[in-house]
Amino acid sequence: xxxxxxxxxxxxxxxxxxxxxxxxxxxxxxxxxxxxxxxxxxxxxxxxxxxxxxxxxxxxxxxxxxxxxxxxxxxxxxxxxxxxxxxxxxxxxxxxxxxxxxxxxxxxxxxxxxxxxxxxxxxxxxxxxxxxxxxxxxxxxxxxxxxxxxxxxxxxxxxxxxxxxxxxxxxxxxxxxxxxxxxxxxxxxxxxxxxxxxxxxxxxxxxxxxxxxxxxxxxxxxxxxxxxxxxxxxxxxxxxxxxxxxxxxxxxxxxxxxxxxxxxxxxxxxxxxxxxxxxxxxxx
Numbered sequence: 001x002x003x004x005x006x007x008x009x010x011x012x013x014x015x016x017x018x019x020x021x022x023x024x025x026x027x028x029x030x031x032x033x034x035x036x037x038x039x040x041x042x043x044x045x046x047x048x049x050x051x052x053x054x055x056x057x058x059x060x061x062x063x064x065x066x067x068x069x070x071x072x073x074x075x076x077x078x079x080x081x082x083x084x085x086x087x088x089x090x091x092x093x094x095x096x097x098x099x100x101x102x103x104x105x106x107x108x109x110x111x112x113x114x115x116x117x118x119x120x121x122x123x124x125x126x127x128x129x130x131x132x133x134x135x136x137x138x139x140x141x142x143x144x145x146x147x148x149x150x151x152x153x154x155x156x157x158x159x160x161x162x163x164x165x166x167x168x169x170x171x172x173x174x175x176x177x178x179x180x181x182x183x184x185x186x187x188x189x190x191x192x193x194x195x196x197x198x199x200x201x202x203x204x205x206x207x208x209x210x211x212x213x214x215x216x217x218x219x220x221x222x223x224x225x226x227x228x229x230x231x232x233x234x235x236x237x238x239x240x241x242x243x244x245x246x247x248x249x250x251x252x253x254x255x256x257x258x259x260x261x262x263x264x265x266x267x268x269x270x271x272x273x274x275x276x277x278x279x280x281x282x283x284x
Contacts, residue, residue, distance in 0.1 A: 141282045146180075149280060150252040151188035154195075155180045156282045158246060161233060173241035175199075177209060179230040179248065181216065189222045193251035199234050199244040207244070209234045220257065248280040 141147040146155035161174035168174060179197070183189040197209035213231035222228065236244055 135277070137276055137278045139278060139280050141280055143283050147280050147282075148184060149250060149278065150191070151184050152191055152250065153182040153184055154248060154250070154280055156246050156248065158244075158284065160241070168235070171238055172235050173238040174233060174235050175241065175244075177232040177234060177246060179232065179246075180227045181229070182227050183222055183224050185224060186220075187255075189220055189224060190255045190257045191250075191252060192216060192218065192222075192256045193254040194230070195251060196249040197232060198247050199236060200247055201236075201240045201244050205240075206247075207234050207236050209246070218256070243284065245284055246282045248282070249278065250280070252278075 139147060139149065141154075146153050148154075157178045159176050161176040164174040177197070179195070183191075194211060194214070197211070199207040199209060209232045211230050211232045213229075216222070216228040216230070
């Protein structure tokens, strides 16, 4: 068998790099072509039988496109200068700006809805409270006189407390309040619960009254028609010490002769009394 001949003409010299452009098409290069910024990655392929996009009616070629479908060469950027990004269109070119959502109006609406949602149950609770807490029924008592109410007669007096506690400031006034009660019948003898007491001025401000001495009898030991007293005290601003009036709310439901096992029982007549918040106002 004949061996291949080895010599200078077995492997003739060939151009290896760069590729020979005259014998290799652009698509067959082994080195990828660099992408031109802003231009297409590859030249467009034109199907056979169609006119080149550079051709305009009449067979003329568009001046911005070179013959053969290739774009005109771009001017290279100066050395060391990065390629410029594409220009951003102006706001006028982008069209009218879309309207912002009406967040403020929606927030106000949500706040109003929240307030209404909170106010409705609060109003219902207030009406329920008022149904069980009727307004006071006021009984005015002229100065120096007594008032008979529910089997008991009441009379009061107010005077400056002498001596006043040592820690009293110059703008305050201590008052000594004497409340006298008399049982008008046997029922009045057993209505021995302490009344609710407070002072109030012309501007509807109130001050608490504390009972310091209780001289009323216990149970049925009292005598009908005999006066018994409470000694109470209160401190008020000196400017209103001469005008405050005592408000006395008597307890007409508790009876000292009620057996222990029946203390929690509520009789119909006692329930009816609780619906009336009677208060005696002793004028000055």
